[in-house]
Amino acid sequence: MKKVLIACAAVLALGLTACNDTNYCYEVTQTYKVLGADVVVKNHVWTTKNEINAYEASLKAAGEKAGYTDFKIESSIMVGVSKEDCKD
Numbered sequence: 648m649k650k651v652l653i654a655c656a657a658v659l660a661l662g663l664t665a666c667n668d669t670n671y672c673y674e675v676t677q678t679y680k681v682l683g684a685d686v687v688v689k690n691h692v693w694t695t696k697n698e699i700n701a702y703e704a705s706l707k708a709a710g711e712k713a714g715y716t717d718f719k720i721e722s723s724i725m726v727g728v729s730k731e732d733c734k735d
Contacts, residue, residue, distance in 0.1 A: 668695050672725040672733035675699075677706060679715035691725070693733040 670693055677688045692702060703720045710718040725733070 668697065670695055670730070672728035672730070673699050673722045674725050675703065675706070675720065675722045677710070677718070677720055679710055679718040681715060691728075691733045693730050 673692045673694060675690045675692055677686075677690075679686055692699065694702065699722055703722060706720055707718060
């Protein structure tokens with residue numbers, strides 16, 4: 648019985664982590680200030696939930712290196728958008 652419970656827990660854990668490996672179209676919104684003016688840039692990225700966090704971190708690092716102030720990044724899943732339609 649103990650082996651069955653361990654096997655079920657392992658399958659459940661693999662199933663939950665696999666959910667983050669599904670590709671979706673994310674709309675990533677970058678907001679920052681350049682010379683006092685507000686700038687908003689929106690990108691569409693076809694990726695997984697695990698990879699979107701790394702993408703956002705690279706955008707934030709690039710913004711800080713460029714000296715942008717009030718730099719914010721927000722992302723949201725665009726439900727029902729296919730890979731072909733996930734374009735800027």
